[in-house]
Amino acid sequence: MGCLVSTPRVSGGIRSKPGKVGEIVVFVPGLRIPKPIDFSQPLGDALSKSLIERLSALRTRIVVMAGQEEPMSAKPRRTATQHGGSSLADLQQALEDYLPVLLGLVQNGIHLQHMLQFVWANQEDYAEETAMSNSWYQVLSVLHLMAMLSLSQANTLLLPKKTADSYQSKVSEESRRASVDIFLKAAGYLDFAVQHVLPQFPPELRKDLPLDLAEGVLQALSLQALGHAATVQVMIEDA
Structure with a gap:
């Protein structure tokens, strides 16, 4: 005995309601984190003492905080792409x-661009370390880290959570709307990196950039962020 599905008929044939978009999981590459650097020695009298201290304090804060982030490969499978909120x-x-502050140093102090060596390492493999005496490399690395953190934040928002009035885990509309803004922000960071920062590198130096910072990779991540933003927007409208 068979089963029949009743579907409303309209002129021109059968119209079926489009299926809802399911939950999504965001791919977030391993973070690249900075290594400590002493600004005072190479810069000397090139910058004011107060600016050197500010640069040093800001970067040291980032180094310490980034070092406390647990590698994603060490996290449970259920939250493999989630960092601490x-x-x-x-x-x-x-x-x-x-x-x-860094952009001001690079754009207004051209003679300072090659006075510092910046070192960044892949959080998933600390042996994968890249050092460059180019301030634009620092800018590019900062933008990449900001974009990856944004993707991770968006993914955290899209993880289903149990609510007080429900036994089932679900993603709230508020979280979805917030994730759209964050996806767009991530895409903006990556697009700025491709359009305005990478062109500052001479061709021979571009070849020395780590794979994570290659133009094609940055463009792909930007498209992914835009695609996720569009998908979540559809989910909101379809709810």
Whole structure:
């Protein structure tokens, strides 16, 4: 004995209601974190003491906070792409405080661009370490970290959670709307990196950049962020 599904008929054939978009999981590459650096020695009298101290304090704060973030490969499978919520937001704020100061140094102090060696390591494999005496490399690395933290924040918002009035885990509309803004922010960081920072590197230096900072990788991550933003927006409208 068979079963029949009743579907409303309209002129021109059968119209079925589009299926809802399911929950999504965000791919977040391992974080690249900075290593300590002493600003005072290489810069000497090139900058004021107060500016050197500010740069040093901001970057040291980032180094310490980034070092406290647990590698994603060490996290439980259920939250494999999730970093700590509040600590992650604090690190993002520290980067937002540091970036304008760093950009001012790079854009207004051209002669200082090659006086410092910046070292960043892949959190998943500390042997994968890249050092460059180029301030634009620092800017690029900061933007990449800000984008990865944004993707991780968005993913955290999209993890189903139990509510007081429900036994089932679900994602609230508020969290979905917040994740859309964060996805767009991540895409903006990556697009700025591709359009305005990478062109500052001579071709021979671009070849020495780690794979995570390659133009194609940054573009792919930006498209992923935009795609997720569009998908979540559809989920909101379809709810």
